[in-house]
Amino acid sequence: MxxxxxxxxxxxxxxxxxxxxxxxxxxxxxxxxxxxxxxxxxxxxxxxxxxxxxxxxxxxxxxxxxxxxxxxxxxxxxxxxxxxxxxxxxxxxxxxxxxxxxxxxxxxxxxxxxxxxxxxxxYRNSPALQKARELVASGAIGEIRHFEASYLQSWLVGKQWGDWRTESRWLWRLSEEHGSKGVLGDVGVHIVDFASFAADSNVATVESRLKTFHKAPGDKIGDYPLDANDSAVMTAEFANGALGTITATRFATGHANDLSLALFGTAGALEVKTDGRASSLRICTGEKDIDGQIWKDVETPPVATTxxxxxxxxxxxxxxxPDFRRAADIQRILDLCFAQDKARTLTAAAPAVEG
Ligand SMILES: NC(=O)c1ccc[n+]([C@@H]2O[C@H](COP(=O)([O-])OP(=O)(O)OC[C@H]3O[C@@H](n4cnc5c(N)ncnc54)[C@H](O)[C@@H]3O)[C@@H](O)[C@H]2O)c1
Missing domain, CATH: 3.40.50.720 (NAD(P)-binding Rossmann-like Domain)
Structure with a gap:
């Protein structure tokens, strides 16, 4: 005991x-x-x-x-x-x-x-995630070539979890001075773990952009400077060679807490979804289904929680x-994202319009 x-x-x-x-x-x-x-x-x-x-x-x-x-x-x-x-x-x-x-x-x-x-x-507690990893490891979708992973929240827009402007539990999450690493540190960690765990392959290289939006006069509320990132976008390559995107935001209006992952392989594809309460998994595999873009739901047995x-x-x-070593490996990716964002030079897609 x-x-x-x-x-x-x-x-x-x-x-x-x-x-x-x-x-x-x-x-x-x-x-x-x-x-x-x-x-x-x-x-x-x-x-x-x-x-x-x-x-x-x-x-x-x-x-x-x-x-x-x-x-x-x-x-x-x-x-x-x-x-x-x-x-x-x-x-x-x-x-x-x-x-x-x-x-x-x-x-x-x-x-x-x-x-x-x-x-x-x-989100390791999602039966669909555990089953997806098992299917990937068994070769059910062949070699993964491409992936899309996102963690969507909207508590900066909707009041489903209270008003962020008045509650310390939301304000510290918006403030670097209070130790927050923004949406990247808060839920980006989950989606990096989620995607790489399902793909059974770690992030090998990453490029990232982070953005902090103006949210209050002077970008400050009380003792909380609102300087932590609100949206994060990564382009990542897994050690298995797959290329894809991992995104996280607090501005996904219409989504309270939704994680999605699609893994596209040479012999099939998987889609995992969870809102933290229920999870679902579907697969497109076999010549007929691949040619017809037909997806089938996969049964996912319950799993032990963390x-x-x-x-x-x-x-x-x-x-x-997951142990501390795994969490430290994910934290390394986060540090790389911050360094990438700081070092980036943006190329304007079109000249600024004047007047
Ligand atoms: N795994 C998940 O899905 C998940 C979900 C929500 C939050 N979290 C994490 O849980 C942690 C707490 O988040 P929260 O939303 O409960 O925040 P919170 O602000 O509601 O609660 C944190 C509590 O810790 C207390 N505290 C501060 N310093 C302390 C200390 N030195 N010793 C003891 N208590 C201290 C605060 O007074 C507060 O009551 C964060 O790290 C957050 O990222 C994880």
Missing amino acids: VKILILGTGSMATNHAAAFKAAPNSSVVAAVEPDADRRAAFGKQFGIENLFPDLESAIAWGGFDAAANVTPDAVHYPTTMRLLEAGKHVFCEKPLATNYPLALEMAETAEAKGVINMVNFT YERFVIACNTGVNGD
């Missing part, structure tokens, strides 16, 4: 607490949260009695084996390093850190300590996937 501490009790922490409470052989024994009201409400909601205002008090108490790190992105590195130093297993939210060197240090430290280290790439796999890893002592 693994005893889990939840670090940070904001919006995503409720998913962690519910999932770890439901998983066999795990119990949520404690939570850490600096905001007193949030801490008390979370304790009440999930029946957690050991509540701490900071990580040091929880470590001094010591009654836990593992921590789920659900703090804002910039807080992952210092708190995870402290947990690793204390010999705890860590399940960390994405992105693992705010840059590749820090993410790599986290992976190397966790490996040297021999503790379980996993990252919450939630939460369940973390618990199994802690209880068996065998690390699970």
Whole structure:
């Protein structure tokens, strides 16, 4: 039975607490949260009695084996390093850190300590994604030549998740000063993992453009400069030679949270879709279907969630996937995208029109 501490009790922490409470052989024994009201409400909601205002008090108490790190992105590195130093297993939210060197240090430290280290790439929980990877590995679509991957959100346009102008959980995501790497760091990490996991091949080369749109007077709200990217576009090549695009945006009006991936191969094609709740997979394969562009739905058996796999890893002592090393590899791609965007020179497609 693994005893889990939840670090940070904001919006995503409720998913962690519910999932770890439901998983066999795990119990949520404690939570850490600096905001007193949030801490008390979370304790009440999930029946957690050991509540701490900071990580040091929880470590001094010591009654836990593992921590789920659900703090804002910039807080992952210092708190995870402290947990690793204390010999705890860590399940960390994405992105693992705010840059590749820090993410790599986290992976190397966790490996040297021999503790379980996993990252919450939630969309690995999609049965359709897992089945797609299996089909690719079995050769069902031949060699992949081209792909299209997108992660579409619209919380900068619609109020389906509240008003971003007034809530800290959205404002920190828009601000580099608050440790955000923009849409690229927030959900770009998911779609890079999603696409390369399904294709069973890592990103080998990448070119990228990032864009931050004007959203408020002075591009600032309260303490939050609104300088983090809102839309990201990558042209990528996988190690298997396939060429394609990976995009992410918070301006996809009409889409709350939609991930899509199409893999086009020499013997067939696959399309994976998920909104985080349900997922679907279809295939076009075989001469007749390829000639007629006929797609067939594929059945996708349920899969264990990242939460369940973390618990199994802690209880068996065998690390699970995706681990910190995988998350660091994805973070390396992000760093390359920032460098690419900074170094780019744009060629105007048409002369500017005057008057
Ligand atoms: N995997 C997914 O699908 C997914 C979905 C949403 C969010 N996330 C990730 O989860 C993390 C949290 O996001 P959120 O939306 O819950 O943010 P949030 O702002 O709602 O919650 C973060 C909480 O952490 C607390 N916190 C800050 N510093 C702390 C510290 N040092 N120790 C303990 N608690 C601290 C804050 O007070 C806040 O309550 C982020 O890294 C985000 O990227 C992942």
